[in-house]
Amino acid sequence: MSIAVTGAAGNLGQGVVESLLSRGVNEKIVAITRAPEKIKPLLQRGVEVRPGDFDDPASLVKAFAGVDRLLIISTGGDNPTRIRQHQTAALAAKEAGVGFIAYTSIANASHNTLGLAEVHRATENAIRQTGISFSFLRNNWYLENESGYIQAALAGAPIVTSAGNGKIGWALRTDYAQAAAAVLAGPGNDNTIYEFGGTLATYDDFAAALGQVLKKKVSVEHVDDETYGKSLAANGMPDFVVAFLVGSAHEISQGALDVAGSDLAKILGRPAVALPEALKQLVEQIKK
Structure with missing residues (x-):
């Protein structure tokens, strides 16, 4: 084997x-x-x-x-x-x-x-x-995808997004990796579909959790898609990246990642790392 x-x-x-x-x-x-x-x-x-x-x-x-x-x-x-x-x-x-x-x-x-x-x-x-x-x-969504927002918050900048109140099931890459390994190594997974993700949360929840970690207020600027795109372009993002990020944020605002489920915890045999602790780990990595 x-x-x-x-x-x-x-x-x-x-x-x-x-x-x-x-x-x-x-x-x-x-x-x-x-x-x-x-x-x-x-x-x-x-x-x-x-x-x-x-x-x-x-x-x-x-x-x-x-x-x-x-x-x-x-x-x-x-x-x-x-x-x-x-x-x-x-x-x-x-x-x-x-x-x-x-x-x-x-x-x-x-x-x-x-x-x-x-x-x-x-x-x-x-x-x-x-x-x-x-x-x-x-x-669902890798928490590492939000490293740019974490770096911005460390520098005192707000989180700018057009994702609105769209919910996301953030989880650490390590949790997704461990779950994949468990599926590969374990029996009973033939012809299965697993919805992997952490507890659903919004960018306001993300900012609140990040603020707890950084011990300071992290604000969120909710903007429309056009304004979000302009802010990305102003930060030097290439056009194709801007289009991807704006499109993703728009669909997230409409519920594209609002997918609940307990499959990740079931396969891991434990809950996914909670958002505050996961953000703490990422902040420590970014600061190194």
């Missing part, structure tokens, strides 16, 4: 591999990345490192050879590129004889209105079409 993780040189991938190691799984752990030199130290810990490039189908078939359980971590880039790469990975898994695929998706992927949700709907469909047993890990 072997468990493989793609994107193993990335932050989430490294977290999943570390979680598998800490669980003491009996299966061989295979770390797959297009930059194997970045994770060579894993070799000394008994992890097999294999090269694999989502733009090179043959390399993925080779990387997936002999793998029983596979985690496909979603790639970066524009939507068409990501969809193509994910479809390539799904087909390679089928050709290699993989028995189970877990995939890092997005909250409520079937109906989510965020622009990036298109990628995850297409990928879930591609994986279903392989006929391979699957588990879709529908991760």
Whole structure:
């Protein structure tokens, strides 16, 4: 038996591999990345490192050879590129004889209105079409996505957003990583869909929790989409990033991430790290 993780040189991938190691799984752990030199130290810990490039189908078939359980971590880039790469990975898994695929998706992927949700709907469909047993890990929102707001608050600036009172299920990347490792290593996860996320909260809740950590008031400026976009552009954000962030904030204001559920706590065997404690950890990391 072997468990493989793609994107193993990335932050989430490294977290999943570390979680598998800490669980003491009996299966061989295979770390797959297009930059194997970045994770060579894993070799000394008994992890097999294999090269694999989502733009090179043959390399993925080779990387997936002999793998029983596979985690496909979603790639970066524009939507068409990501969809193509994910479809390539799904087909390679089928050709290699993989028995189970877990995939890092997005909250409520079937109906989510965020622009990036298109990628995850297409990928879930591609994986279903392989006929391979699957588990879709529908991760809500990474708290690390808000590092810019944390840095702004540290500098005394307000949180500027057009997300309104939209609720978000923030959780730390480590919680998502540990949950993915648990699904890969544990039984009973065939053909499952998990809605992973922390306790639902708004940006006002976020600011209040961050204020507790920083021991000062953190204010929120609620603005419209146009004003939010202008503020991002004024801070040097490229046009495509501005469009993505404004679009995401708008959909969040309409409830795109307002997806409740207890799946993360159920799989972890404990509650997700609460927002104040999670923010405390991120603040400490940012200050280093």
